[in-house]
Amino acid sequence: MSDVAQKERKLTIARAMAEAVSQEMRTDERVFVMGEDVGPLGGVFGNTRGLFDEFGASRVRDTPISETAFIGAAVGAAADGMRPVVELMFVDFFGVCMDAIYNLAAKNSYFSGGHVPVPMVLMTSTGGGYSDAGQHSQCLHGTFAHLPGMKVVAPSNAYDAKGLMIAAIRDQNPVVFMFHKALQGMGWLGTEKGAINHVPEEAYTVEIGKAKVVREGKDVTVVGITSGVHHGLKAADILAEKGVSAEVLDLRSLVPLDRESILRSVAKTGRLIVVDEDYHSYGMSGEIIATVAEQGVKLHCAPQRVAYPDIPIPFSRPMEQWALPNAEKIVNSYELMTR
């Protein structure tokens, strides 16, 4: 046991991301990093810390506040044989540069008949809960997942973060890597203990497009991603005390979406609750429920979702906390569906 304890190497998602990038940079000359404050500062959210000191200013590049330029440049560099890892500081800023992402990075492989792949990673922070208001707290993974041509991954813990980042860098296609601020393990954003877990020293990959059952159960399936997974796990603890066995599925990837794992779990439990910090309508929660419904999976009761309401994210703590998904809402949802 103590032996195992020694082997434990707990990292935050921020450090796991930086470690993944640095390991790939050591073994692959083509990998470089661009973004605002990714250099000496190490990224506003710590995920490029140490890279500038190790690899220098030419491979770890601070950019002007010109997202359209440097993301567009990443596409051109990737087409020319490089492997850029670029950061969009907050996903909320996608509106100033989405063309370079969804019309260029995501479509050039198709437009070129596969002859000009775009192997790049776009890292971007998501999520709220710390009163950063409506332009700095959104998730928007549904927005990216709706548009074809880019893979979309979002880890709930450090082990997956490192493995998904290495997989993303090695992928021949553009991968949007969405990391949730509340899970970064930056003290100043609070700390979700569950996101800090054992991360092997050596490089490894987590396959993009494979969901993971993070807790087995038989009475209800709780499907989530990033923060939703942790809400689901906490809800499962509460439900367990009530004698309810909840299975929690961490999607980890929205594109490709692991529909098989969702169907398998729901077929087993016969109940579905989708947790999503992204906006309620026309997003992830609807897609997961539709995936189950269109397959005609027999359910004991109607599937439910615990998602962020269709409102901009309010600054004031009482309003924001009330609007966010949480374990209690999941538990209530279960109790309502089984009443």
Place this chain on the structure above:
Amino acid sequence: MSDVAQKERKLTIARAMAEAVSQEMRTDERVFVMGEDVGPLGGVFGNTRGLFDEFGASRVRDTPISETAFIGAAVGAAADGMRPVVELMFVDFFGVCMDAIYNLAAKNSYFSGGHVPVPMVLMTSTGGGYSDAGQHSQCLHGTFAHLPGMKVVAPSNAYDAKGLMIAAIRDQNPVVFMFHKALQGMGWLGTEKGAINHVPEEAYTVEIGKAKVVREGKDVTVVGITSGVHHGLKAADILAEKGVSAEVLDLRSLVPLDRESILRSVAKTGRLIVVDEDYHSYGMSGEIIATVAEQGVKLHCAPQRVAYPDIPIPFSRPMEQWALPNAEKIVNSYELMTR
């Protein structure tokens, strides 16, 4: 009969849109139009034809190719008491200006506690089918509908187009008015006869947020918007010959979404097919199916969707036509679900 025939005043959606804007401009000094080629040219898709001649260059303004600037300017003008009607020529271009739309126009009412409303209309063309390839053929209504703070309407015919446009201009909130190119009635984009219908001369409104049963039926509900409605109507004809009575619901508005009308119709028919020319995943088709599933509406069989696959839109005719929704696919879907 002939009397009625004389009263018939058939217009295209393009002319209905222009008529709506001109009537509001006559009665409301605050209304003005901005966009690329909306002036003397009358809009690439004809929906501002005649406005420049009647109202002149200061109220019908050609802009530089600077969507971020003129859409941002529309927000400022609306906040200052004007009622701008601005055009984003193709919705595919949203990536260069989405910040001004979703972070500014859509959120200022909320950020200001309702003290600074943004009464503006953003007109934009959608849809494919004429081989304009992957950056000029998308629908993307799901992308807009996912983000809170803007209403989203999309007419399937000229009568609704005029009524929705007048309602949009009079609305205190930002309204995204999405018109499908194949329904515009511009000869050079082909002509969907079903979109050309009687349009009263006088100004009138069609309430935003109300769906419409465009064909009554009892065996299956086909839910669609813009082009999907016409595919649904054609499918209903084919199904009728097979003795199947299909109800076709034209959503007309995605935000607000008329969930009641969807539930009412599906509760009656017990079957649901959603038709959507927008991308399959994380969009409208999933949201509609989830809306029915989470309410536990009893269905005879699993709901289905006929949506655009998750691929960029190919140029080559055989590939694009194969990928688009159509009446046959709806009929097949019905036959599969009832087999």
Place this chain on the structure above:
Amino acid sequence: MKPNKAQKIWMYEHMLVSRYFEESIEKIYMEGKSPAFNMANGPIPGEMHLSNGQEPCAVGVCAHLTAEDVVTSTHRPHHVAIAKGVDLDRMTAEIFGKKTGLSGGRGGHMHIFDAAVNFSCSGIIAEGMGPAAGAALSRQLQGKTGVAVAFLGDGAVNQGAFHEVMNLAAVWKLPVVFVVEDNGWGISVSKSDSTAVEHNDTRAAAYGMPGYRVINNDPVAVFEVAGNAIARARAGEGPSLIEIETYRLAGHFMGDAEGYRPDGEKDALHSKDPIPAMKRLLVAECGWGDSEELEITTKAHFRVDQAIQFARDSAYPEPEEALDKVFV
């Protein structure tokens, strides 16, 4: 145009109010955030961008504006809001997330809207440019008086919106003035590492627009240059660009360790603090004495303390109010 005595005193007074406001917010922001600094905690959660040192940009420009004129500001808005005459009680309550806040707590410090004085700001870089141009267009179309001023940072000048709006404003000859608060930094990235020209006033020529640069963070010089640019806009002669050399005396936001600053920069900036400098000018030119200083300082502190008390005493909104005002 040169500021008269009353205008100089007005500028100084608003600089004092702004500075004391920021110092007070700084203290309160840290409440509940130590020992462990967690942005989510305390009476003022979230990000906090203080304007200490940048007061000259605000007062030198706003001295020429009335309530009917339109101002859009940035993520660092307090000094401009105060100079523009935003309701200080309700602005403070907004920063605290209270129901009595300008937006009922929905916006917070980066989203201050006061329709009564036509002030707004936002958290996206250069996002205020378009709305300022649009407000100016509205006045032009309606033949109504009033100009618009868009404030932005030196880092924001490299955002595409800057270019598009500069061009549009020039082509349409809009009554708008663009004011660049050049504090030399965009978070941790220096202006010289991110901007291809030494100073942004040179960029005005790319739009056939007059461009000015004010050095030394001097409120009087700002007053003079801004006065001409705003008069030009009021006269219907079109837009102008002004870049003001200013100092960010604090970090980018609260919690910023500022490790990226060259040694000694912080001290050098503080030694050039515009507030004592402005006081020296009043003493030299306006017979400013201890009694005037005491009176104006007391008044400034009183106004700020009152606003903070108002905010503290105000209730939080009901959680369900989060659902209101999405649409009106």
Place this chain on the structure above:
Amino acid sequence: MKPNKAQKIWMYEHMLVSRYFEESIEKIYMEGKSPAFNMANGPIPGEMHLSNGQEPCAVGVCAHLTAEDVVTSTHRPHHVAIAKGVDLDRMTAEIFGKKTGLSGGRGGHMHIFDAAVNFSCSGIIAEGMGPAAGAALSRQLQGKTGVAVAFLGDGAVNQGAFHEVMNLAAVWKLPVVFVVEDNGWGISVSKSDSTAVEHNDTRAAAYGMPGYRVINNDPVAVFEVAGNAIARARAGEGPSLIEIETYRLAGHFMGDAEGYRPDGEKDALHSKDPIPAMKRLLVAECGWGDSEELEITTKAHFRVDQAIQFARDSAYPEPEEALDKVFV
């Protein structure tokens, strides 16, 4: 640097190929589209933006480039693609939407990609700027030879991407050249109604970058200016901007009634057609005679006719191929 005889002939030859290609596409495009003009019909459906008259921009620049150099073009790409050496057979097949097309018919006329010669284009205004800068960055990082050239229209200069990329390229001293094809129009909106400066070369100063303007749509002048700018980029001295006065002899796209043109503009432009002008120059300076003319014209027509035959003879893709190449 002045073009030698061979280079002049090379330019003329590619101008002829490009022009005859566009004339052929123009005819074929109309097949199946009359009497009722419906874009969806005929062997070449969709939008079609012809480059007739803009050949000097393409040949004057590409005369200095090899296959390893990178070019990004616009929605009006044929002339540049031909000058850059894109596979004409497969490009034509792509425009016809055939399986043998460069992208198997997925892209069409606005999405020509030929990796063998590092050519690409796109349908979004100014979208090629970032990728060109990125390719230049890639060469700089790898210490590899080769420069990048981004073509854009005069209307595209007012798009935010232009500004951001110009600044980035200058700050990083990238080996890239930006070429503005100034045909005076953005669809129906004139340059003067949409651009705050008379000419865009003046905007280079906003990025501390050399800016040049070539007048009279003169291929030789383009050759000289582009030669210097490209040599400068190859020498690692950084980016340049070139604006070329050129003529759009056709409509914005096929089907454009061109009602927005001032009376006589069309005739005036045709009287300045660069192709006969270039021929006169060859006659005057290079002893160009009827036999040379006949030979080069025949060769040009042969190449184009061959490409069109290849496209016509090629099969359409299987519908299901639409699902391939989204990811590789």
